[in-house]
Amino acid sequence: MARLLIKNGRVIDPASGHDGIADVAIEDGRILSFGPSLSLPGADVFDAGGMIVAPGFIDMHVHLREPGIEYAETIETGARAAAAGGFTSICCMPNTLPVNDNATVTSYIVERARKSAVVNVYPIGAITKGSAGEELASIGSMKAAGIVGISDDGRPVMNARVMRRAMEFAESFGLPVIDHCEDLNLSAGGDMHEGVPSTRFGLRGIPSSSEDVMVARDIILAEQTGARFHVAHLSARHSVRMVAYAKSKGLPVTCEVTPHHFALTDEDIKAYDSNYKMKPPLRAHLDVDAVIEGIVSGSVDAIATDHAPHAGSEKMQEFEKCPFGITGLETAIGLSLEKLVHPGLITLAKMVALFTTGPARVLHLDKGTLAPGASADVTIFDTSTEWTYDVNKSQSKSKNSPFHNRKFRGGPIAAVAGGTVVWRRG
Amino acid sequence: MPSLLGIEELPRPEIEAILARAKDFQPLQNQPHKKLDTLRGKMIVNLFFEPSTRTRTSFEIAAKRLGADAVSITASGSSVSKGESLVDTLNTLAAMRPNAIVMRHAASGAPHFLSRYLETPIINAGDGTHEHPTQALLDARTILDRTEALEGLRVAIIGDIAHSRVARSNVHLLSKFGVDIVLCGPASLLPPELAHIAPGVTLTHDIREAIREADVIMMLRVQLERQHESPFPAGEYFRFYGLTLEHLALAKPEAIVMHPGPINRGRELSSEVADFQRSVILNQVENGIAVRMAVLERIIG
Secondary structure, three states: OOOEEEEEEEEEEEEOOOEEEEEEEEOOOEEEOOOOOOOOOOOOEEEEOOOOOEEEEEEEEEOOOOOOOOOOHHHHHHHHHHHHHEEEEEEEEOOOOOOOOOOHHHHHHHHHHHHHHHOEEEEEEEEEHHHHHOOEEOOHHHHHOOOOOOOOOOOOOHHHHHHHHHHHHHHHHOOOEEEEOOHHHHHHHOOOOOOHHHHHOOEEOOHHHHHHHHHHHHHHHHHHHHEEEEEOOOHHHHHHHHHHHHOOOOEEEEEEHHHHHHHOOHHHHOOOOHOOOOOOOOOHHHHHHHHHHHHOOOOOOEEEEEOOOOOHHHHHHHHHHHHOOOOOOOHHHHHHHHHHHOOOOOHHHHHHHHHHHHHHHHOOOOOOOOOOOOEEEEEEEEEEEEEEEOOOHHOOOOOOOOOOEEEEEEEEEEEEOOOOHHHHHH | OOEEEOOOOOOOHHHHHHHHHHHHHHHHHOOOOOOOOOOOOOOOEEOOOOOHHHHHHHHHHHHOOOHHHHHHHOOOOOOOHHOOOHHHHHHHHHOOOOOOOEOOOOOOEEEEEHOOOOOOEEEEEOOOOOOOOOHHHHHHHHOOOOOOOOOOOOOEOOOOEEEEEEHHHHHHHHHOOOOOEEEEHHHOOOOHHHOOOOEEEEEEEEHHOOOOOOOOEEEOOOOOOHOOOOOOOOHEEEHHHHOOHHOOOOOOOOOOOOOOOOEOOOOOEOOOOOOOOOOOHHHHHHHHHHHHHHHHHHHOO
16 A cells, blocks of 8 residues: 655645644545644655645646647646646646547547646636637537536637527536636737837737626626636736626636736736737736735635647747747746745735635635545645746746746645655755 | 847937938938948848838948948748748848848847847848837938937827837937927827837827927828728828828928828828928938948948
8 A cells, every 4th residue: 555644744724724734644545634743654754844735736727738739738748847836736728639629539638647647637628619619519528528617718709699608508517617808809919918018019919908898798697697607817907806896796706817917017028028928918017916916805716827838939939920828837836935925915825725725616626635535636845945947947848938047935845646746856 | 239129228329329420421422432341341131021112222222332242132032931930031041141131020029039049230120010220310310410409309200100110219219319209190099108118208189289389290101001900980091190281380480391201192191291391201211321321330340
């Protein structure tokens, strides 16, 4: 019987409210218990003295590029990058080739993950066939094959009537609808946030209103249909307020924010460096402040990375030709500590919740807890070790990160998935 | 000066040096023998990914008047149409060891992006809707030919500001010299953020307000090729933003009218204004050569 004993760490388990020094005993891929001075005969011992021991972190928004775009990432490499970022569960968006819009593709992803991924992989299915925004995808069959939500991430459903039907259908299958909220008419042709920097650079803007109007539309439809509506990568200040309003009315509305949207503004963009190009774009100071305020006040349910690997050749082009998206799995904990915990805006327990119980609740996953019997997914990190992110040593196949060479204080130390240490800082 | 990518990052003394040197080159343009040998043995490549007559010709003549060899390439028929990436195209040209590459491209920031990968100096001859630095330099030279200093002038820039690299470069240059800059155009072509890209900029949608007491009136072409939608109701542009002789009465008595060309008579200015005695459009063209000589000499001399 495989046994692991994680000793002397500060165990933070938001699900039970525990925060204190304890040992965590693991046997055969399950949590046995956690408590002071445990002993477990024959166990491998991980000394977590001075470290935080938490339930395995969940990133509910990544792109793994498999099937079809394996030159940029595979399920295997994306999962390794996840582990190196301290994540033990990831949810992959359906914009692969082909799109994950039917049970065959879902099953393929589940099978590939079972064979090659060191962390848990949960597929998210498309809302519409080919994410073309017209005809509903095989939502029920995909659910049976293992999807945990539906989204046409990156190609948002523009037709409100289609979105209404999708919400009705998703609700009947108990799935959340995750929307990348962007009015494609308002954002058409835009390369970065519409503001002073875009005007200076002579780049076309993506106005905040393109996000706001879709958040508003979807909240209205969520109320009408009763569906669970989750806003992906929330970035605009009015959107933050609308989500807070919807929550105050008791609507089943949730949201996630990415580390880059609370760590950077459009003024941080290095001129024409496509590693700063993503959707939604890096917004203005007021938006970033509102996003952080949303985290502090509890309007934000989860931190998710929107890890979006792109091959170097795709990003080494004229800014307007480069695809949107940056990698993010390996820098998420470092940025969250730097921008949220170290300045004293939120507690460590709150940060852990945003990576564990938060996303687990949104997606109804039986993860994010150290309760006895739970699968033994554990994230071990610290808050003091100084380290520098070197994108060239990334576990991801792609290197498109704006955080190359950034110095961090604290970060992931090890990831335990299903009772096995799948990554440990070298 | 390793490259000339834009005016925004160019220090004022550098601008002054180029403008002073351009003045030295002005008399040469009227000599029967116009050729110097300052850059003999040097070679520049003019790489134009967008159609251009005046800028490309002007750079070519400037290079030749300094004794350099100049090769001009236009995008059609080049390897770009065969699917080669921009970086690969530039690396190929750089391997032929030119002393500088003069480049125009439809993508904002294309030369900035390339300069990170290339050692060959790049001279930006217009990048998308971002900057057109030599145009601003020749505009400043043209204004200075008629007045002592730029400080304290009131300059109105009128037209399609949103899509204009000429406007951005001029705003940055004039702002560095304490000019009072008024930008004017229809709301859809005049984003409010423009007021914050440099000190001394104000905005108005009223052409009369823009022209009142102006020393210099710069008219811009409506860049139909850069518009992805109809930015104003059809047929209303000239009525509200076209420059006519009667507008000029509102400006200072000695005010000059400028235009980067090519002009569209009857669209952004009336035919009478184009031929107006204080229209300096052709002086701008002439100064283009002197200014580009100064830039080339500074970068590869």
